[in-house]
Each structure stands twice: as C-alpha cells, then as structure tokens.
Amino acid sequence: MSKRPDRLPILLLALLASVPETALGHAAFVEADAVRAVRVEGRYATGEPMAGAQVTVFAPADPAEPWRQGQTDADGVFLFVPDGEPGRWAVRLRQAGHGGMAHLDVPADTAAPLVLATGRAAAPSPVQKTVMAACVIWGCIGTALYFRRTRAG
C-alpha cells in the first residue's frame, strides 16, 4: 500500500481515535486562533494606569445587562473578544469612585474593522482630565499554535 502524504493526517486521526482515552489523559492540547479583539486601556488624568479597575462589557442585544466582567491588568489594560454580534458594544471601567465608558461598533461584516464610537484611540490627550482613555485596535491577539499532526517527517 502506498502512503500518500496527503492521507497522513487522516491516518493519524484514525489512530488517535483508536487509542484508549486513558492513554491520553496526561496529554495537553493547545488550540489557538487568530481573532479580532478589543483592547481597552484606562488611565487617570495624571497618566497613572487604572490598574485593577473593574471592567464591565455590554453587548448590543442587552445593553442593560453585563455581557462580561473582569479587571484591568497592572497597565490598566483589558482585552476581550466580541462574540461577533454586530452593533454597539460598550465597556465601563470603574475604580475608587471614578469611572468612564468607551463604545465601539462591531460591523456585521466580519472583515470590516471595528469602529470606535467614543473613547480615545491610542495615546491619550495631554489635556485629558478624566478617568479613562480607551483605545481599540483592530488586529489579532491570538497566536496560531495548532498542534496538527501533519507531515510527520
């Protein structure tokens, strides 16, 4: 029987399927994907990052109820990936009695860029007097790390 290279992945999958589950119990599979994400950065007027600030994300379908909650990191940054629902998304940052909002529009066309409706793109203004500067970047946060059993050798 000839072993054509393009059939090798299928053969490997078939082999994996036949291995008892216990034999793979210690195996770790990491899957990652390149996605478009939103990066929110909160800063005080002094330039100090809003580290550890409470973050609440609101999706378009139910703008009154939190879609996701979290916390900014030491740099005042929080990342999230919209679930693809098009419309106006809102992000709220709060800390020690101060807070701010940023809004962005997710288009129905998944290839189209996200649009910042409020907040600040990239560097905050030097005259900024309030809590938060938010920037949204259209890009990827994932790293493609699929472990595919392809073309062994």
Place this chain on the structure above:
Amino acid sequence: MAVQSLARVAVGLAVSGSVIADVGHALAETGELTLVADGEALATEGFLPPALTKDGWELRFESILVTLANVTAHQTEPPYDAESGKPIEAVTSVMLVEGPITLDLAATGGGVEVTTVEAPAGFYNALGWDLVPGEDGASMTLIGTATRDGETVDFRLVTSDAVRHLCGEYVGDERKGILEAGGTASLDATFHLDHLFGRADQPADGAMNTGALGFDPFAAGGEHGFALDGLHVGHVGEGHCHVEAP
C-alpha cells in the same frame, strides 16, 4: 440605589418635560424619565473616619443647597464624549427641569428625586445641567460642623459660581437612562464633595486630592466664600462631565 422623595427646599420650581428635539422617534412610544440629584454618602452622612477631609477634618452637614437649571436629558448618536468638550448634539432632547430649582442634597440618603417626566423611549446617554445662583445669589451653600483634634467649628460655605455641565452616560453600579416604551428610567446629577474637600483615605498625591481645597481654608469657622473653578464637583454617577461657563 434607593431614590428618596422630593427636595426639602424647592425654589422656583419649573418642570416641563417638554421634548426639545426629536428626530426619528415616535412620540407615542414613551416612558417615564426621572431626574435624581445626589450628593452621595458624603453629603448625607458627612466625612467620617476613615473618609475625613484630606487635611483630617470630620464634616457633618446640616444642609447642602444647590440650585439647578436647564437640566436636559439627551439621546445622542454617537454617544457623547464629555472629554471632547464639544457641545452635545442630540437626536432627542427632553427638558427635565428648566428651573432654577434649589435642592438640599443633605436632606435624604440615596439622592433627591427632582422630577419625573414623560419622555420618548430610547437611550438617554447624555445629560446637560447648569448650576446657577438661586434667589439668594448662591449656587451652592454648605452648612455644617467640622471637627478636628477636639476642636469644633460651625461653617457656612457659599459660592455664587455658575457652571454648565455637559455629561455623557451615567457611570455606576447599573446602566441608567435606557427608557423602553411604557417603562421607567432615571438619570443622576451627582455631586462629588470629595472634589471640594479631598479625602484622607485616598492618595495624597492623587489628582482629586491635589486639586481639592480641603477644609483648612475654612478652619476659622463662620461664613466663607469659595470658587468652583477647576474643582469638577458635578458628575453623572462616577462619570466626569465637561464644565464651562453657562
């Protein structure tokens, strides 16, 4: 947040609830929109340990009188960004209080319900309001008692400054201003007294404390004037507002 009943002091009450501008909304689809004025716990309970003033005074207020006018709720698209400092460009605007109306923020906890009006459904994501001199010439008057190191003084602090606040969306525990047809929603004009007096339990070098007056300038007791310039007392919940002269 609990909403308390009407202000103890109300001068020149003028509430209209009239729709100033409406683009693309059916007036038949309305709900009830409520305005709350709130000085938060610092107004009703005072500056108590550990939240003393930045210079260590304990404050208790007998009354905190503020006079509001031209309180207008807006629906804007895109959302209004107060940091832009630009005028609010609204799709729909509803005058909540033409005023002037004087309220006592220390009278009741949880905020003072100023008015409830019928308004077109939609998301009221911006609020404009003026702090203006009332009949006595004062736009804000704080009356109370201050204590530090066993010394107690009575004070009356008065400003006649007029300040216009242009604010975006309310920021707080919940998202406010979303009014569905037949439903209810509220908006807050919030006063942060710690921007006047500072807070001992907050970093001394923080922007709020470095800008605040503290109470030492008034330590002699009695009546003093003060200026609101640069203090940014008015908020929408925790959200800051752009301030300018009316």
